[in-house]
Structure formats: structure tokens, C-alpha cells
Amino acid sequence: MICPRCGADDDKVIDSRAAEDGYVVRRRRVCSACEHRYTTYERVERRRRLVVVKKDNARVPFDRSNILRGLQAACGKRPISEEVKEGIVDAIEAEIHQEFDREVPSREIGERVAAQLRAVDDIAYIRYASEYHSFRTIEEFVEEVTDLKGRTRDAEGQDVLFDE
Ligand SMILES: [Zn+2]
Structure with a gap:
């Protein structure tokens, strides 16, 4: 000293x-x-435990395995490796701990997971976003699907996801 x-x-x-x-x-x-x-x-340096506030206002301790479970459910049999899923959870966890002090709304987590999934797999993303109500209205949902559809067509030169 x-x-x-x-x-x-x-x-x-x-x-x-x-x-x-x-x-x-x-x-x-x-x-x-x-x-x-x-x-x-x-x-003593205490690492504050983050609490997740759910839609019904219930509070549960932040747990990365919950995020992983949601991801796995959305990915189903899509060809997405466990490494990619773990990577998404790592990124979300770091982001959340940096931006939130004590409490984080579950919606914030859901939207971040959806955003990450969007870059990885269209189907898994739509499943996830529908499940976690990232879409506020049916119009928003349709807009999103149309957008993805355009992206797929651009990338593949043809529409592989949706039959017309
Ligand atoms: Zn002195």
C-alpha cells in the first residue's frame, strides 16, 4: 500500500x-x-447473479442451459452443430452480463437469440422467433418471412425454402 x-x-x-x-x-x-x-x-468482489424477469413478472436466476434448451428445440434436426449453438449461448451470455446489471427481461434474451439464429438458419430462426413471440403482429411475421425469402433467393439464385 x-x-x-x-x-x-x-x-x-x-x-x-x-x-x-x-x-x-x-x-x-x-x-x-x-x-x-x-x-x-x-x-470481497461479489459477482452479482443476474435475474431473468419473465413475461408474467416471475423472476428466475439466469441460467445459460435454459437458452441452450430453447435453441435446441428450435434447431431440431436442422444441420447446426453443437459448437454453433454453444457459441450463440456464449455470445448472448457475455452481452447480457455486460448490458444488464441485476435484472434482464426474458424478451431481451429471446430477441438476441433470435437475431443470432437469423444469421445461422432461416427455419430454426422462424421457429424460435414464433415460439418466443418476437413477432408482435402477424404483419411483422409475414414481413420477416418475405424478407428471408428474398435473402434465400438472392443467395441461391432460386427459391429453395418456399414453393410458389
Ligand atoms: Zn509514510
Whole structure:
């Protein structure tokens, strides 16, 4: 610890005791250079557990296996490797922990998963987005399918997903 008086980096702890709720330790220190006595507080770094708020306002602890299960259900027998699914869950988990402090609406998670799936597989995406109500209206759904249809045609030169 740097001495607040003389700036020397040489001290001895002369007393340690728990403070507050036991997650904090208060230490009395003495500077070996100038004998100044001062106090430091050491705090346990607690990683807050994120809570997911569901549509009915129920709160459940964030659990990545729930995301993975939803993904697996949507992917069914689509040719999507487990690595890709795990990768999607990793990305969502990192994003959620970065953007949300304590609580995250389940809808936020659902929309992110849907967005990731959209880049991977059209069918799995539509299944997932329908299941998790990412579409607010039937018009929105139709618009999305039309959009995907255009994308498929662009990519393949013909319509492989939908018969006309
Ligand atoms: Zn000092």
C-alpha cells in the first residue's frame, strides 16, 4: 500500500478486523518509512447473479442451459452443430452480463437469440422467433418471412425454402 503521507510503498499491517456485514475487512497499517498510521478497507468482489424477469413478472436466476434448451428445440434436426449453438449461448451470455446489471427481461434474451439464429438458419430462426413471440403482429411475421425469402433467393439464385 502506498503511504498517503509520504508516498513510500512499504507498510506493515498492525490490525485486521471484519467490518460491516463481514464482506469487508478493515486494516490498520503503519508506514515503515514515516510511521504514519492509516486505514484500508478490503472488500470481497461479489459477482452479482443476474435475474431473468419473465413475461408474467416471475423472476428466475439466469441460467445459460435454459437458452441452450430453447435453441435446441428450435434447431431440431436442422444441420447446426453443437459448437454453433454453444457459441450463440456464449455470445448472448457475455452481452447480457455486460448490458444488464441485476435484472434482464426474458424478451431481451429471446430477441438476441433470435437475431443470432437469423444469421445461422432461416427455419430454426422462424421457429424460435414464433415460439418466443418476437413477432408482435402477424404483419411483422409475414414481413420477416418475405424478407428471408428474398435473402434465400438472392443467395441461391432460386427459391429453395418456399414453393410458389
Ligand atoms: Zn509514510
